[in-house]
Amino acid sequence: MTDRTTELRRALVATVDAAPYEKPRPRRWVAVAAIAAFAVAGSVTGFATATVSQASTGAAIDEPDDATTAWVLSFAGPKSELLGPILHVDSTESVDLALGPAPVGATGFVTALSCETFGTANEFLNGKWLGSIGCNGDTGIGGGGGGVFAVSEAGNQTFRVEPSQGMRYQAWIAWVREPPQPEPSAQQLLELSDGVVTRDEYIAAFNRFIACMAAGGYDMGEPTLTDTPTRFIYAIPGAAHTDGTDEFCYGTEFNQVDMEWQISNP
């Protein structure tokens, strides 16, 4: 391995190590060899609303309990907001869900799928394959996943689920508005402007991050500053991640400085 390749690898590893946490992403993209055409069967059991215009096969618009709503929202970013009802499907067959056009303010739609038996379900938007979610002996029944999909085409949107033979699944889908990603503060941009982050800048950015968290109601205690390498060791309250305070404060005040510092000072 050449010096450049070695250095690039080290920088990539440091970049990943520097990420303070990751929102769980249980969705796992797996391509399948062939997707057979599946005759749509069943009757229309959904009913029209302003935002989910029609549920077209074995689907219903539920009044989900709080736990279900929270689970669906867990696949979107903090402070995301559902726009309209959650459409629910419990089926062993392929289902087309006519979502209608995106409502004003929607940044995409969020899906959550739960495997009730082993199998793989493929998902499509307007005929375009989005991915698949599968449950096998490793994941167990009851596993699944979800995520947010942006809509790039105007007009009516149709989401389709195609399960493998004999698989029973439940799916929930709703339009969602995710908050915009926080922009770096002017001070953080200034610290990045010359391409080099100094120790003082790293500490200053961290202190602004702590102050921002405190303003949001989260006491970060007394973070430890190690010497070799220079690093702050700290823990983020789970609630601060859930309500988006951490994402906002980290993105605004510390994220890019933190990355640059840790890459430069492994």
Place this chain on the structure above:
Amino acid sequence: MTSDADDWTQALAGSGEAFGRIFDRHRDRLYRHSVRLVPSPTDADDVVAVAFLEAWRKRAAVRFVDDSLLPWLLVAATHSAQNVSRGARRYRALLARLPAEASVADHAETFGEGDAQRELRTLSLPDREVIVLCVLEGLSEREAATALGVPPGTVKSRLSRAKARLARRLEASTPTTLAEEAGHD
């Protein structure tokens, strides 16, 4: 041996070394892919770096084909090669710190440079995507479709048109064809 998908899961959980394993697995092939798309080996180095950095930056959106990240990386590299300077700008601080490649590129890495390769770089991005994925990299239409996020039928029709356009551009130049360089069609 772990798969890309397994390593990716570990990387998202905070393991940089897992991401390093993905890099180890695909760096060389990505470089050979990139060197066809840009004028110099130095640019290819940057294309490779940007592709991996983009994979991490866009980690919520990457796609796997049969548990492999390679097709997605190939697409990312093709996009990056379209405008090396723009892609590199985002990561200028990091790229500037990487040492320059000391050795001269291996002949095997530059073999095949000819009219076809030069003409390839003049194609539109959509045309170039399907040519490099389906012809040069040997992905199936299904694999390319998954990586590009388009239906397989779109890849098929786009590939047919792209090959026709490339063939027309080569008609008056050289007997060496892209398919011959790649060894298959």
